[in-house]
Amino acid sequence: MKFVTREQLKTWLDSLVESEYDVVAPRDVDGKVLYRPIGSAEEVLFDYERPDLSAKGCFFPATEVLLRVEQQGSRVTQEEVLPDRQQVIFGLRPCDAHGAAVIDALFLQEDPPDAYYRHHRERTTLVGLACPQMWEGCFCTSVGGAPDDATHLDVLLREVEGGYAVEAVTEKGEAILEGLTLEEREQKPGFSGKTRFLETVPVTEPEKWRPLFEDKIWMRHGERCLSCRICTYVCPTCRCFDVVDRVTGVRGGVTHIERIRVWDACTSPNYRRAAGGHNSRPTKPDRLRNRFYCKFCYYPEDFGPLGCVGCGRCVVSCPVDIDIREVMQDVAAAAE
């Protein structure tokens, strides 16, 4: 295996920061662990659990300017704003890379691909760090992932005695590692033995969801839902958005307008509100049901992958204990 020490990684990260890359890594932000841009390797957390938010904002920003428009009388000019910075996400957990692959199925594999998303993804290199164990709420192994899954990463690091085992997964990964001196070691990377795999969460096939649309499961779990957006915003695969225009100023007779794309959430009451005020998902259970159907029925049927990577963030952050694992168990039982 290829081996590197933490100090060597830090030196390499600092050199990346100095070069043309934006480097994003897990940081302690007032007690929260968040993937954030770094100015120096000193800010990077190496021993962390699961960052509190996924990394999807790095290629699907919560707010993104799509167009800048200037209007003066009847004259309108438009300028497309496409991202051009190269970025490296360091310390990405495998579930978050898996989440990116899930979003790719919609934004990249469908024709036409989403130009903005594609620009971000093409310019992003994913350097993952395997989880030494599974965390509270995690169930990646039930939905096709693993704490050391390299599949959707460009580079996978695994903590080993004295440093990290380095595996370049893609050509992009090999390219980013060029500045790093790797030592060849005999030892094989493996789990330190700390890994515990939590009980398996059952995944019910999409076609078996169809008859359960009116099941009492949705009332039972959905009635206490607050219709907030926590679960969808912490989720590495939720990718719904809204597009709105905003006036950013009027200067010298010219109106400056931005067309922005912002995150949206199907759990939100006005998500399904149509012209005229009709709402086809007027109640909390209607909306919560959609979230689960999207993940395990609609998305796999329409785009391929499951819409869940088992990161467990929605489990630990729901203020009223709506637990996706419990819902999946109830669905499996009802589908029997």
Place this chain on the structure above:
Amino acid sequence: MNESITAEIRDKARELLDSEQVDCVIGYEASARDGARPAFIYDPVDVDRLVWNEHCVHNLVTYLHDKKKPQRRGEEPQRVAIVVKPCDSRAVNVLLAEQQIARERIYVIGMACEGMKDAKGESQERCIRCADRVPVIYDVLIGNPPTVDPPPEDYADLAEVEALPPNERLAFWLRQFDRCIRCYACRQVCPGCYCTTCMFERDDGLWIDAGIELEQKHMFHLGRALHLAGRCVECNECERVCPMDLPLSLLNRMLTREVEALFGHRAGREEELSPLLFELGEDGSPM
């Protein structure tokens, strides 16, 4: 779990449902993760799901807004029994004063409360500060209130922030708001936030646009706090549910303190409107 109190809640719920005095009992059920979570009971056979323990943190009054409209057109809205702690009960008073709920449609199961703990077993900040042991409004009181000396009103943490020079105080708050993800959990959980269309979620973006950026988050949080001035019952649910740990109670308590100092009003202690809420007459003066 407190078994005798749990049994009393179940008995009362069964009685209310059996006698068809109410259609639904909103209380707490066991939760493997959090100890307790909100539960909606419609059938007397389900009342044994109800529990009472030290993790009943949620302010259930927010769910009364879901019961204002009938389930089906032409029907009457449901009559609801609701389990409330002292802090929650103040929200019932606020909603009564604001004519959001009808007293005769609500049966209030008041709980004597010694304070609640989070899932880790630590007392919640709001409970450490709170001296209320008995709800301000109830139809039945369950549990025996412990007699305790009320703790002195403690605004030490607030004073720390207020002592900062204005530019540093702004920097403190912007740093907090920066973490916000605009998930609206603070608004959704609040019994006092029930506008049909939130002014911060208007399609026309009149006050702030839909962007999830510092400018909008700053505006949202200050607006949210101000709209609750004189209406916030200090249940602190907004802070509890915040996934980014924003110290929202500092804003709420500052306004609570100001409103009390200026108007002698503490939200929900009585069934009366916030002095900051009034109608303007035709000549522009308060009616």
